[in-house]
Amino acid sequence: MGNVLTIILQRLALGLLTLLIVSIVIFVAVNLLPGNFAEAILGQGATPDAIASIERDLGLDQPLVTRYFQWLGGVLRGDLGTSFAQANFASFSGTTSGATTIAEQIAPRFGNTMFLAMITAAIAVPFSIILGILAALYRNTVFDRATNIFTLTSISSPEFFLAYILILFLAVLNPIFPSLSNIFEGMPFSERVEKSMLPALTLTLVVTAHMMRMTRAAIINLLASPYIEMARLKGLSPMRVIVKHALPNALAPIINVIALNLAYLITGVVVVEVVFVYPGIGQLFVDSVKIRDIPVVQACCLIFATAFILLNLTADIMSILSNPRLRHPK
Amino acid sequence: MHGISRRGLLKTGAAAGVLGLTGMPLRAQTRGGKLTAGLSGANTSDSWDGRTHSDLFMIASAHGTVFDCLTEVAADGSLKGELAESWEASADAKTWTFNLRQGVTFHNGKAFGADDVIESLQMHVAEGAKSAAQPIVAAISEMKKVTDFQVQFTLENGNADFPYLMSDYHLLMFPAGQIEEGIAQGIGTGLYQVQSFDPGVRMVATRFPDHYKGDSVGLFDEVEYIAINDNTARMNALMTGQVDAINRIDFKTEALLRANPALRIQEVTGNQHYTFAMLTDNAPFDDVNVRRALKYGINRQEMVDKILLGHGQVGNDTPIGPASQYYHAEMEQLEYDPDKSKFYLQEAGLDSLNIDISASNAAFEGAVDAAQLFQASAAAGGINLNVVQEPADGYWSNVWLKKPFSAVYWSGRATEDWMFSTAYEAGVPWNDSQWDENDSARFQELLITARAELDSAKRQEQYFEMQQILRDDGGVLVPMFANYVQAVNNRISSPDTVGNLWQMDNARMAERWSVA
Numbered sequence: 001m002g003n004v005l006t007i008i009l010q011r012l013a014l015g016l017l018t019l020l021i022v023s024i025v026i027f028v029a030v031n032l033l034p035g036n037f038a039e040a041i042l043g044q045g046a047t048p049d050a051i052a053s054i055e056r057d058l059g060l061d062q063p064l065v066t067r068y069f070q071w072l073g074g075v076l077r078g079d080l081g082t083s084f085a086q087a088n089f090a091s092f093s094g095t096t097s098g099a100t101t102i103a104e105q106i107a108p109r110f111g112n113t114m115f116l117a118m119i120t121a122a123i124a125v126p127f128s129i130i131l132g133i134l135a136a137l138y139r140n141t142v143f144d145r146a147t148n149i150f151t152l153t154s155i156s157s158p159e160f161f162l163a164y165i166l167i168l169f170l171a172v173l174n175p176i177f178p179s180l181s182n183i184f185e186g187m188p189f190s191e192r193v194e195k196s197m198l199p200a201l202t203l204t205l206v207v208t209a210h211m212m213r214m215t216r217a218a219i220i221n222l223l224a225s226p227y228i229e230m231a232r233l234k235g236l237s238p239m240r241v242i243v244k245h246a247l248p249n250a251l252a253p254i255i256n257v258i259a260l261n262l263a264y265l266i267t268g269v270v271v272v273e274v275v276f277v278y279p280g281i282g283q284l285f286v287d288s289v290k291i292r293d294i295p296v297v298q299a300c301c302l303i304f305a306t307a308f309i310l311l312n313l314t315a316d317i318m319s320i321l322s323n324p325r326l327r328h329p330k
Numbered sequence: 331m332h333g334i335s336r337r338g339l340l341k342t343g344a345a346a347g348v349l350g351l352t353g354m355p356l357r358a359q360t361r362g363g364k365l366t367a368g369l370s371g372a373n374t375s376d377s378w379d380g381r382t383h384s385d386l387f388m389i390a391s392a393h394g395t396v397f398d399c400l401t402e403v404a405a406d407g408s409l410k411g412e413l414a415e416s417w418e419a420s421a422d423a424k425t426w427t428f429n430l431r432q433g434v435t436f437h438n439g440k441a442f443g444a445d446d447v448i449e450s451l452q453m454h455v456a457e458g459a460k461s462a463a464q465p466i467v468a469a470i471s472e473m474k475k476v477t478d479f480q481v482q483f484t485l486e487n488g489n490a491d492f493p494y495l496m497s498d499y500h501l502l503m504f505p506a507g508q509i510e511e512g513i514a515q516g517i518g519t520g521l522y523q524v525q526s527f528d529p530g531v532r533m534v535a536t537r538f539p540d541h542y543k544g545d546s547v548g549l550f551d552e553v554e555y556i557a558i559n560d561n562t563a564r565m566n567a568l569m570t571g572q573v574d575a576i577n578r579i580d581f582k583t584e585a586l587l588r589a590n591p592a593l594r595i596q597e598v599t600g601n602q603h604y605t606f607a608m609l610t611d612n613a614p615f616d617d618v619n620v621r622r623a624l625k626y627g628i629n630r631q632e633m634v635d636k637i638l639l640g641h642g643q644v645g646n647d648t649p650i651g652p653a654s655q656y657y658h659a660e661m662e663q664l665e666y667d668p669d670k671s672k673f674y675l676q677e678a679g680l681d682s683l684n685i686d687i688s689a690s691n692a693a694f695e696g697a698v699d700a701a702q703l704f705q706a707s708a709a710a711g712g713i714n715l716n717v718v719q720e721p722a723d724g725y726w727s728n729v730w731l732k733k734p735f736s737a738v739y740w741s742g743r744a745t746e747d748w749m750f751s752t753a754y755e756a757g758v759p760w761n762d763s764q765w766d767e768n769d770s771a772r773f774q775e776l777l778i779t780a781r782a783e784l785d786s787a788k789r790q791e792q793y794f795e796m797q798q799i800l801r802d803d804g805g806v807l808v809p810m811f812a813n814y815v816q817a818v819n820n821r822i823s824s825p826d827t828v829g830n831l832w833q834m835d836n837a838r839m840a841e842r843w844s845v846a
Binding site for chain 2: 050051054083105164167171172175178179180182184185274275276277279283284287288291293296
């Protein structure tokens with residue numbers, strides 16, 4: 001087992017290195033965005049003097065490299081910094097009350113996004129695995145074709161389009177779910193779930209195809225192997241062959257794909273959150289980009305990157321653990 | 331001439347008149363219930379600090395719901411007292427004495443008085459403060475507490491509009507000595523007190539009992555404003571009945587809203603205007619004949635029809651709109667006339683004119699299209715406009731006030747003087763046509779005299795003359811005034827006259843509307 005531990009530690013170290021590189025990319029890319037915070041916040045009132053004074057207040061007049069290391073140092077200490085908008089407004093009166101650090105600003109939003117991701121996962125994962133199994137079972141039938149067409153169509157459509165289609169059918173024509181997902185703190189759980197239903201269903205449609213097709217392919221791949229033939233020759237029902245014999249061995253690739261899609265549920269929600277006015281991290285991200293609030297944008301990017309890297313790492317480790325050949329590389 | 335919606339408005343007006351004659355109630359005044367509105371212009375960086383407010387969500391939440399100012403502009407455009415009961419000016423309009431309302435309390439129980447006024451106004455000129463209302467307060471040379479309920483302001487220069495300026499949505503009254511808590515928790519004297527406020531997400535407030543404005547206004551028990559910046563999401567929320575009212579409807583989908591019998595559309599023409607500004611100290615715009623040639627080369631009605639899709643009114647090259655007290659409505663309308671364009675070009679000694687026009691949709695939605703329409707219409711008069719599409723980022727710092735001819739939007743100002751002294755007074759930073767004595771000495775002279783003129787008949791004469799000067803010689807083309815268009819569920823009743831100074835009944839729906 002020591003071997004496995006080494007592999008995991010190696011992977012973690014690699015993950016950290018990736019994160020460091022990503023942080024450089026984020027920092028440079030965000031700072032390359034045209035326009036700047038001072039201009040965005042001042043709008044028509046952006047006179048050179050006013051811009052210079054805001055930039056001085058926020059340290060934007062420092063060279064890029066200095067700012068990067070200041071930021072990185074802060075992040076390592078767990079300090080994501082202060083949002084420009086908050087810093088700017090705090091300087092109006094010296095008010096420091098209210099949520100002033102980015103961490104405080106992001107925490108509730110991140111919680112909301114995680115909530116949405118969990119609801120979506122609770123619907124999407126069983127749904128796509130069952131669909132995948134059924135498609136494998138009835139492969140090349142009308143059912144299989146229909147499932148494939150449906151899921152491929154939904155993954156190929158832009159998210160906002162799927163969202164509007166769902167709004168049209170489930171909120172406007174048949175008012176089953178609300179089109180506005182403005183959940184807030186203190187809202188009862190059941191109401192929260194109901195309000196989050198449409199964004200969750202939209203995300204489900206987006207992630208289903210990948211997981212379902214992987215399940216189907218992995219199972220079909222195994223169906224040609226001798227031990228499945230053996231099981232069939234024993235006279236087991238096709239369903240039993242698939243669920244009991246094929247599925248456990250197909251789990252590695254399936255888990256891999258599930259982990260990747262979970263990462264997508266956290267990082268890919270931006271458009272969906274905006275369409276449904278869901279107060280998650282995606283919406284915060286869009287608002288911050290709009291006003292060029294660089295520290296918040298960077299923090300959001302970093303969170304997205306961490307989530308992606310961590311879930312990828314999980315996927316990697318899971319497939320290593322479930323595959324002895326990877327566990328003992330030559 | 332102004333499209334179906336205005337006719338529709340007139341018709342409803344007429345119908346209301348008939349109802350009035352027959353003695354039927356014009357609208358029900360139901361107390362209680364809840365107003366849920368989906369509003370744009372919200373930000374995660376929003377706070378109750380009036381100095382930072384610039385868009386509808388916070389203006390409606392603070393100015394329209396939780397806080398009060400000294401004065402208030404009524405829906406019909408007249409000025410009335412809010413926290414001030416009355417006011418009087420010295421003959422030179424330099425000294426203003428405000429008598430404050432007595433027996434008013436803040437939501438935390440503190441009594442309202444002169445100290446609150448002085449401290450709340452001083453916030454705007456505090457060291458390092460960046461308030462949009464700073465010039466208003468900076469013009470006050472002395473604030474004196476006469477009694478607990480009387481404040482005297484001495485201005486540097488006479489200003490007859492001073493009480494109007496006190497209605498500005500930045501100048502909210504906070505409790506003295508507790509301004510920080512006031513900003514953190516939203517403690518005002520308004521009709522509703524804050525229950526919860528999640529910046530960029532939502533604001534909930536409930537009716538404050540025994541309010542000084544009495545029982546005839548602020549009829550809801552509770553109001554909830556939901557931040558919906560996305561146009562389509564806002565419309566969906568209204569269509570599915572999750573909100574009762576939304577601001578800024580998307581003109582492209584307006585027909586769908588009109589087709590819904592449960593909804594109605596409110597449309598008012600205010601002072602919001604879209605312009606093309608020329609820097610008059612640059613050739614060829616320093617020649618008044620070139621400016622006139624351009625004035626006749628623009629097809630204003632076409633712009634209202636195609637850029638605003640009919641939701642607006644043609645402009646007459648003055649920034650003073652229908653929501654202004656001294657709006658010169660009878661002034662002869664500038665019409666599209668390529669022959670006159672050619673004539674004025676000849677007067678300027680030119681056969682044709684080649685100029686660049688800078689536009690970006692940051693200036694206003696459809697600015698690039700508008701510039702292209704202008705290009706097409708001006709060509710007939712011998713003017714060759716070259717439309718330069720500028721990047722939206724940095725438009726206000728790199729293009730506006732820098733490029734000689736650019737597209738601009740103005741939300742307008744409540745008073746003539748405020749508008750003129752923001753953008754037409756010689757030497758002010760936002761003077762986007764470099765309009766000064768060299769262009770019209772008379773205009774600058776009138777600007778100063780009208781400011782301190784307390785006789786409104788004389789003032790009207792002066793402002794009419796200024797509008798005429800701008801129409802004839804001005805360096806800013808004002809082809810259109812854009813309407814405020816909003817939609818309301820019929821569950822909510824609103825008065826027949828809706829304010830046109832700002833969106834959503836001057837952002838005061840919580841005060842003026844009720845459950846039908």
